[in-house]
Every structure is written in structure tokens, then in C-alpha cells.
Amino acid sequence: MTVAISVDKLEKTYASGVVALKGVSLEVEQGDFFALLGPNGAGKSTFIGILSTLVRRTDGDVRIFGRNVDTHVYRTKLDLGVVPQEINFSQFEKVGDIVMTQAGYYGLPRKLAAQRTEKYLKQLGLWEKRDTRSRLLSGGMKRRMMIARALVHEPRLLILDEPTAGVDIELRRSMWDFLLEINRAGTTIVLTTHYLEEAEQLCRNIAIIDEGRIIEDTSMKKLLLELDTHAYILDAEADLDLDLRHDEPGLSLRKVDSHSIEAVLSGGRDINSAIAVLDRLGIRIVSMRNKANRLEQLFLSRLRASENGGD
Amino acid sequence: MFTDHRLIAFETIIIKEVRRFMRIWTQTMLPPVITISLYFVIFGNLVGSRIGEMGGFRYMEFIVPGLIMMAVIQNSYSNVVSSFFSQKFQRSVEELLVAPIPNYVILSGFIAGGMARGLCVGFIVTLVSLFFADLPLYSPVITISVVLFTSLVFSLGGFINAVFANNFDDVSIIPTFVLTPLIYLGGVFYSIELLPPFWQLVSRLNPIFYMVNTFRYGILGTSDIDVAWAFAMLVLFAVLLFGACIWLLRRGTGIRS
Incomplete structure (x- = not known):
């Protein structure tokens, strides 16, 4: 089985002196639906930030689908889609423009970008909102738009940092169905969440991180049997x-x-x-x-x- | 394959930048045109008629190139600084940073956006100036190349300002306390021949002085400085600032933790 994410002895110390990761080693298999759990401040977002290159690591090795992220920058970025925890799009732009722009950043020709934008906005129930300024969307819609944006270049690996935070239960369950569907279609998914029911429902494997260290790395089934x-x-x-x-x-x-x-x-x-x-x-x-x-x-x-x- | 990706990404950044300043045209395009038009009316028409000639031209004709250049400088700079900083502030810059776009493409996209706004405003101001003065256009090549290089240099300057800016005050400090005095003292409204030798020397330390005078030379055929030297300075500034911007992006200063 190909490994989607391979992280070895990952360390991160911020300029402030805060040590966020202390030698994290982890593997996520291709096609997996993987949960990364941990309390606030455990190092989850730093870990995701390093994978997405927004955070520079202090030490350690990171590979995406077997490729080193330092030596295969463009290929590894093409394989990766990230839905961050914080809202990180322009509040003044239209929903359709935001997703189209992201497609352009990934080098998709305009016609294909328009097709993909339509496809994912429709799948996530946002097509009717394509001409709406993003600041006017509800919290749940903003989350779904960020998922559409992360998927527009059809990455092989999707990382979701608390994607359902602040989303009502009905919408959360429809998002679960959507994520399960794209996982079944072959996309590897790494999920962090505070809703443990969500991790239990969706994920096959799980790692628990605390104070910058992995304290559990096993399958969901094995863990629950314990x-x-x-x-x-x-x-x-x-x-x-x-x-x-x-x-x-x-x-x-x-x-x-x-x-x-x-x-x-x-x-x-x-x-x-x-x-x-x-x-x-x-x-x-x-x-x-x-x-x-x-x-x-x-x-x-x-x-x-x-x-x-x-x- | 990657070359296509990069071209599309570059085009996407430019489209986004142009869409941004056109969307808020009442903040980006209209105010500079009104302000410069007021300069034409007050300094060129009302005050200028009492000043007489300068450098062998009517005062209005003398100040028009400097005022056009002022519009280009301010708008190229402020477009990049405000756009890149607001993307940092809203964290939407992360959209760019996670995508497979090389730093030079990111930089070129923002710079092209800044130049587009600077040149748009400069063009409109030039059209307005034609109501007040005749512009002979002595050398189109020099005129166009100096305006392009100037907007490039100040777009790069705006980018560096945005990288280091941590709040909205940081975005306005340089334009207010550095750029505006340099523009006013850069020979927009007067020839440095009017100044005592010491202040002529001080004026020659101001990079904007070279840009304004070269542009004036391109339009009127008169200048306080050697045009070839001015071009060499412009190219040098552009290369140094581009290198500095790439270095900052590579380090992730202000954008990666």
C-alpha cells in the first residue's frame, strides 16, 4: 500500500520559544480516512501547517505520496488540498470567484476551472450562492465553500482542520456523507475535529497528539476494543x-x-x-x-x- | 507542463488584482484623478499664470509630467501594499502559499497588478492634463519606458512595505512620511536650478527626482539630469528591490511562521 503521508521525527519550535512538535513520526496510508485528535494547543494545526508549507519545520522529514516536500515542491503541493480551521478567504469576493481563483492558482485552464467550480459548488449546495459576496454566507456555508475551494484541483490528499466547527448537526451529517463519498472515490482524508463522534463515524485510523507528541497511533476498531x-x-x-x-x-x-x-x-x-x-x-x-x-x-x-x- | 501552470497562475493573480481595484474604483481610481486635477487647476492655472515660464515652458506644461508621475508612483505603491497586506490580514494569502506557485510568479503577479493600477491612473490623469496643457511628447520610447520602470520600482517598494506591515498604520506610514515628501521634493513643482548648490546636491540623492526628470525629458525634451544615468539608476533599483522581495518571500517573512 502506498503511503500518502510519511512524517519522520518532525519538530517545530516557534520563534517565541514555544515547542509545538517534539519528534512526531506518523504514516497515513493512501485511501485512508484518518483522524488526528488532540486537545487545544496539542500541535494539530502546526502539523497541518507544516504539511501545507504554511509553517516551517525546525527538523524532520515530510513526504507526500513518497515525495519529499523540499525537493518536489510543486508535485507535492498539487497532491494536497487543505481546509484550514480559520476562515482564510477574501470577505469581499464572490463565492464563484474565490473557487475559480484557487483553480487558477493550481494552473487549471479557465474552462476546466469553471467546470470544476460548478461541480463542487453544486455538490456542496452552494451553486445558487456563486454570485454572493463571501462575507454574506452563513458559517456553515463558509466551511463548505472552503471544502469546494480545496477540492477544485482534485487533490489526492485532503486535509481538513476542524471542518464542521460551528456547523449545525443536519449540515454536519450531510458533510460527512460528502466526505465519505470522496474518500470512497479514492481521496485520502486526514481530519482533525473536536467532535469525537465525527472521528468515530468517519475514520478508519486514528492518532492522538498531546503536547507535541503522538500518544496513540492505531486503527479506530482496535482502539475502541480497548x-x-x-x-x-x-x-x-x-x-x-x-x-x-x-x-x-x-x-x-x-x-x-x-x-x-x-x-x-x-x-x-x-x-x-x-x-x-x-x-x-x-x-x-x-x-x-x-x-x-x-x-x-x-x-x-x-x-x-x-x-x-x-x- | 509546469510552465503552463505558472502562466495560468500569473494570469490568475493579475485578474484578481485588477478585479480588486476596479471593484473599489471610487477608492482607487477616482480620488487620485480628482486630487491631480485640483493640482492642475490651482498650481498650474491659478498660481502658474503668475509664475511664468520654467525650464523654457509654461509652468502648467512644466508640472504636468511630474504630476502624472506622482499619480503613477502613489498608485503603484499603494495598490501592492494595500492588496498584499489585506490578503495577509484576512489570511487569504494562504490560498497562494499552499498552491504550487513559485515565489517569482507570486511577486510578478502582485507587481503587475500594481503597475496596472499605476498606469491606469497615470493614463487618466494624462487625459485630464490635456484639457490644461499641450504635451509635445518629445520621446515616446523614453516616456513609456520610464513610466513602466517607475511603476515597477514602486510596486516592488509597496510589496516590501506589505511584507513587514503588521497593522494598517504600517501600511500608511511609508506613503505619508517618506513617499509624499520625496515626491514633493523630487522636482515635481520646480527645477532644481532654482535651488542653492547645497540643496541641488540634496535633491540629487532623491531617487524620485531622477524619475520625474526623465519622464519630463520624454515629454518636453528638457531635464535637470543625464537621462542615461537616470535609467541606469532605475534599472539598478528595480533589480535590487526584486531581489529583496524574492529573498523575503523565500524566507517567509511576515507570511509563514
Whole structure:
């Protein structure tokens, strides 16, 4: 399998003395949908900035599809599309002009640029807004326009730095569908996000970065399998005035309010054992949900382990 | 293949730059034309009629080349400084920096945009000046080449200003406190023959003096300086400033962290 991104011992120290990356090594395979997670200030945006050449690295080696970014500047840039976290387009220009201009920067002839602009603005639901000044777009539309702009030269690798920040849930899900579609069509995607549900839904592989170091680099499936504690909120049919004591190992029950129970399962127990216990106690469950996103639990546990100096 | 890419990118930057200053023509094209027209009316017509001749020409005819040059200098400079700085400020310069465009193409695009505005305003001001004075156009080649080099040099100057600018004050400091005094003291309104020897020497240290006088020579055929020397200075400035701009872009000064 070809490697889309290969980063070796990447280091970055800003002029202010802030050390943002401390020897990051990472590989992302071609065709992957890869999540790069980390708390604020962990080094995610610096990492992306280095890949896109907006940030100069202090040390280390970066390759895009096997090509060194220093010796194959133009080819590696052609392979790369970036959607940054911050809005970075002229607020005074029209939507269509912004995307067309970006196509021109990548050397697309005018006719092809116009076709691509139409294609991606239509796919992202912005074609009707092509003559609108960009400052008049909503937050979600601005994000989608930045995705259209990054895709107009049809890069093999798309990097999205928190693309759905501030986007409503309906739009976020339609963007997920769109991103999954272009990933299935062959585009490698690297995503940073604060919505861990997003990473869990979309990504096959994941790296967690904290204080400039990679503290986890694995597949999403493997990572989630490591989670041995699951917490659920169960909604009861009637008022809860019953005693929740029981002798089932690996199950802890706690009353949350008059109609809700928190069930924490560990040691390989599944939700059926909790429901069976509650049934024996005379409590009928009408609905249930995860207390927290599974990846969120893992993410926080990894960060805590990292802060404590171990894993 | 790459040559085509670069040409298209260059063309794209120019189109974007021209579209920008045409979109806001009431800020970019109209004010300089009105200001220079007022100079024609007040200094050329009202005051000039009492001054009489200068350098063998009516005062109005004498100041027209300098005023055209003033419009070209100010507009070439301010177009590049304001455009590049606003792209830095809005971070839209990142669109350019992530794209596979060599630094010299980025620079050439902005410079061409600055020259386009400088020459547009210069052309309009020249048309307006024809209502006030006859311009004999002594040497079209010298006239056109000096105006091209001048707009090139000041576009490059504007680019360096924009690279170092951190806020909007930084964008206006150089034009207000450096460029304007140099223009006014660069022989736009007078011949340095009127000055005492010491101030003649000081005037010769002002690069704008050479540009104004060479342009005046191209139009009227009269000049305070050696035209060949002036051209050599212009070419030298253009080469040095272009080299400095490329060096700054390569270092990423003000645009990459």
C-alpha cells in the first residue's frame, strides 16, 4: 500500500520559544480516512501547517505520496488540498470567484476551472450562492465553500482542520456523507475535529497528539476494543422508588433521577445483563443511550495517562 | 507542463488584482484623478499664470509630467501594499502559499497588478492634463519606458512595505512620511536650478527626482539630469528591490511562521 503521508521525527519550535512538535513520526496510508485528535494547543494545526508549507519545520522529514516536500515542491503541493480551521478567504469576493481563483492558482485552464467550480459548488449546495459576496454566507456555508475551494484541483490528499466547527448537526451529517463519498472515490482524508463522534463515524485510523507528541497511533476498531467500560443511561417506564442493589458482577447501577438509571458495565458484560437485572428488580426500560461517546472516553483516558507520564 | 501552470497562475493573480481595484474604483481610481486635477487647476492655472515660464515652458506644461508621475508612483505603491497586506490580514494569502506557485510568479503577479493600477491612473490623469496643457511628447520610447520602470520600482517598494506591515498604520506610514515628501521634493513643482548648490546636491540623492526628470525629458525634451544615468539608476533599483522581495518571500517573512 502506498503511503500518502510519511512524517519522520518532525519538530517545530516557534520563534517565541514555544515547542509545538517534539519528534512526531506518523504514516497515513493512501485511501485512508484518518483522524488526528488532540486537545487545544496539542500541535494539530502546526502539523497541518507544516504539511501545507504554511509553517516551517525546525527538523524532520515530510513526504507526500513518497515525495519529499523540499525537493518536489510543486508535485507535492498539487497532491494536497487543505481546509484550514480559520476562515482564510477574501470577505469581499464572490463565492464563484474565490473557487475559480484557487483553480487558477493550481494552473487549471479557465474552462476546466469553471467546470470544476460548478461541480463542487453544486455538490456542496452552494451553486445558487456563486454570485454572493463571501462575507454574506452563513458559517456553515463558509466551511463548505472552503471544502469546494480545496477540492477544485482534485487533490489526492485532503486535509481538513476542524471542518464542521460551528456547523449545525443536519449540515454536519450531510458533510460527512460528502466526505465519505470522496474518500470512497479514492481521496485520502486526514481530519482533525473536536467532535469525537465525527472521528468515530468517519475514520478508519486514528492518532492522538498531546503536547507535541503522538500518544496513540492505531486503527479506530482496535482502539475502541480497548474500551472495557461502557456507561449507559437507561430510561425507566415508571417512577423509580425501588432498591437498585443486586449481586451481578461487573455491573454498577445508580439512580440518576426519578426516571433514569446509569448502568456501568465492565469485564466483558453487555447491556443485556443490565436489562436482565433491572427486569428482576421489576424495572421496565423504555429507552437507552450511551452516557458518553465511546471514543470520548478513550480519548480522555489516553490524555490522563499521558499527563501522568505513562500509558 | 509546469510552465503552463505558472502562466495560468500569473494570469490568475493579475485578474484578481485588477478585479480588486476596479471593484473599489471610487477608492482607487477616482480620488487620485480628482486630487491631480485640483493640482492642475490651482498650481498650474491659478498660481502658474503668475509664475511664468520654467525650464523654457509654461509652468502648467512644466508640472504636468511630474504630476502624472506622482499619480503613477502613489498608485503603484499603494495598490501592492494595500492588496498584499489585506490578503495577509484576512489570511487569504494562504490560498497562494499552499498552491504550487513559485515565489517569482507570486511577486510578478502582485507587481503587475500594481503597475496596472499605476498606469491606469497615470493614463487618466494624462487625459485630464490635456484639457490644461499641450504635451509635445518629445520621446515616446523614453516616456513609456520610464513610466513602466517607475511603476515597477514602486510596486516592488509597496510589496516590501506589505511584507513587514503588521497593522494598517504600517501600511500608511511609508506613503505619508517618506513617499509624499520625496515626491514633493523630487522636482515635481520646480527645477532644481532654482535651488542653492547645497540643496541641488540634496535633491540629487532623491531617487524620485531622477524619475520625474526623465519622464519630463520624454515629454518636453528638457531635464535637470543625464537621462542615461537616470535609467541606469532605475534599472539598478528595480533589480535590487526584486531581489529583496524574492529573498523575503523565500524566507517567509511576515507570511509563514
